[in-house]
Amino acid sequence: MQRAALTSALCYRDAKAALNFLEAAFGFELTMLIEDNDGKLAHAEMGFGDSLIMIGNEWSQMHKSPASIDGFNTQTVHIHLDADIDAHCERARAAGFEILMEPEDQFYGDRTYRCRDPEGHFWTVGAPIRSVSVDEAEATSGLKVVKGWA
Amino acid sequence: MTSKVLVALRIKAAPLRVFEVFTADIGAWWKPNALFSFTPRSPGVLAFEGVSEWSRLVERLPSGKVFEIGPVRVWDPGRRLVFGWRQASFAPDMDTEVEVRFEPVGDETRVTVEHRGWDTVPIEHVARHRFPDTVFLQRHAEWWRALLTNLASRTAMDIKGSAREGDA
Structure with a gap:
């Protein structure tokens, strides 16, 4: 099986609950689950498009869910969609995710929204809706594109 | 039964077709793994x-x-298959079980293998190679994932074969 070079691994207090709410909200599919002798989750992977994400417990003193550290996040996972982002947002809302920013068109040509899952992980979701030139992006944002604008 | 691995994969074929390839063609898509031989003569x-x-x-x-x-233990074509899984070295009280589910998702089938009951095989038993529990289960899950990938390839070959027969 072809693997992407980078994979995010997220920690949850209740990783099994996360498997359910991530499937309900985003349509992620469980592709691997390993349980130990006590029936506790040891390792899990979910697939989405050509990527996967690992879902685990707070497996060491230094691994925490946002739910255990006052809601702070130290990284977020971004979902790239080639589909109806507004419908995606409604599905996440229906699954109990808090919508922090409703779907909105961005200067760089994507429509995006931002949400928070039941344990406090932030997720950003974006779908391309039009292509934007460097000149237009710089003019509308006031930023300077240094490198890497397709 | 606890101590389990679960692996799932989507295969581009209908559930009944995937079930048929899983069962009738297991000799073709199954690839042995030296770590998990059934007998010393395998x-x-x-x-x-x-x-x-x-x-x-x-x-x-x-x-x-x-x-x-x-x-x-369960033979439900296109839906569910459950069978026992023992190695020759297992003592009488050791037994594991494999459940395979075939679910339609659009024009594909989501095949889920759940292999459970490894808690009946002590970590010091020869079948476990003295691996820590999670390492052993991880290796087993990776093997199942490779096997399901083979099943997917075999199913694709089979569909091409049937299409050719249909054309003739």
Whole structure:
């Protein structure tokens, strides 16, 4: 099986609950689950498009869910969609995710929204809706594109 | 039954077709793994003997002997298959079980393998190679994932084969 070079691994207090709410909200599919002798989750992977994400417990003193550290996040996972982002947002809302920013068109040509899952992980979701030139992006944002604008 | 691995993969074919390839063609897509041999004389060729409940999964060894891996406990074509899974070295009180579910997702099938009951096999048992529990289960899950990938390839070949026959 072809693997992407980078994979995010997220920690949850209740990783099994996360498997359910991530499937309900985003349509992620469980592709691997390993349980130990006590029936506790040891390792899990979910697939989405050509990527996967690992879902685990707070497996060491230094691994925490946002739910255990006052809601702070130290990284977020971004979902790239080639589909109806507004419908995606409604599905996440229906699954109990808090919508922090409703779907909105961005200067760089994507429509995006931002949400928070039941344990406090932030997720950003974006779908391309039009292509934007460097000149237009710089003019509308006031930023300077240094490198890497397709 | 606890201590389990679960692996799932989507395959581009209808559930009944995938079920047929899983059962009738297991000798073709199954690839042995030296870490998890059924007997000291393995590998042989796997086969489901019989085509319904009360059939069994066996390994036909190069010597001509047949080793029973386990009895089929559920045979529900296109939906569900459950069978026992024992290695020759297992003591009588050791037993694991494999459940395979076939679910339609659009024009594909989501095949889920759940292999459970490894808690009945002590960590110090030869079948576990002295691996820590999670390492052993991880290796087993990776093997199942490779096996399901083979099943997907075999199903794709099979569909091409049937299409050619249909054209003729």
